[in-house]
Amino acid sequence: MSQNKLVILSGIIVGALSVLLIILGNPANMGICVACFIRDIAGGLGLHRAELVQYLRPEIPGFILGSFIVASLNGEFRARGGSAPLTRFLIGFFVMIGAMVFLGCPLRMVLRLSAGDLNALVAFIGFAAGIYYGLIFIKKGFTLGRSNKIEKVNGYIMPAFAIFLLILVLAAPKFIFFSAKGPGSMRAPFLISLAAGLIVGILAQRSRLCMAGGIRDIYLLKDFHLFSGFIAIFVTALILNLITGKFKLGFANQPIAHTMAIWNFLGMFLAGLGSTLLGGCPLRQCIMSGEGDTDAGIAFFGMLVGAAFAHNFGIAASPAGVSINGQIAVITGIIVLTAIALLNVEKD
């Protein structure tokens, strides 16, 4: 199958699985949300104590393991690392801050849009603007430096961590948290979540699906290849949302969403900027970490810690809106990432 057909097929399946997961128990308009699910995992591990969002979501280990399995089978597993890992941790941290203020990762943004949530349209414009802004630095020579091949065992750390998370959610020891109420308590059955995660992981690894890349490549190269995957997710989820009665057009009273337009815009601006500097959106970081990319693995942990900070410091938004802490955090993120982008330029 050509890459063109594969990316569209992947988008269709991701869109379909997202709606299916909601029908089977995941929160509304949140069949798959990489940022929210990493945040839920942070909660499940006790890294934050926001009681409504604690659950070791099996989808995330599914993405990592699906990618690991298919990359290993195809000879694409390559353990690599060393490209400014601490910086990538920080960028991942701020991508998550942006997502926690918007209340979704770029994939959830597309899914919310497909359910009629117009706040996600504002966010989409912010996301596209953040990517455009990040590209200014890339064109000026921004780079975090080369990653190098490293011993294979280092590339196994993320897949092993994924398995560890699955063991924890199944064994449910006392020190692991499970929300009894709120979005963390809304979950599809374990095996379905895991299977969906594995399928998405496999398809996203093979097709190189990336929400940020989709928009980035249009600006950079007038190339719509990755964006066609983005569109496929949107159209599939839109059709299924319409059929299942989950489509509601408007701004107000959307599930797990707020209407503060400036912060929906700026939250996703930050996520778009950070994703561009990292070389991929949060889903892509999960996938690359499964392929042996330890720099993506570090970005994942930056996102995990960012989610913990977001809830511990009152940064994360809620349907009621965005707190002053959240607003300060987003502006800080934009400033910090701008500094990182300006000062990591290789002169020719």
Add this chain to the structure above:
Amino acid sequence: MEKSIDVRGLSCPLPVVQTKKALETLNNGDTLEVIVDNPTSIENISRFAKNAGYKVEKSESKGITVLKIYKY
């Protein structure tokens, strides 16, 4: 004229961005050699170059993959 660039280990979208920049400095009849190390870069660079009307050839020697892009 033949030019060579090494994009191994670089994050998206740098391999394509550097390929694009290098091709802009070449004239018709020139060749650009791009040293790559991962399937995503190979696909992205090949797709970009083909869409821009160049001919692309992939070759491997001593464990190193090279894309040769011909500018007509």
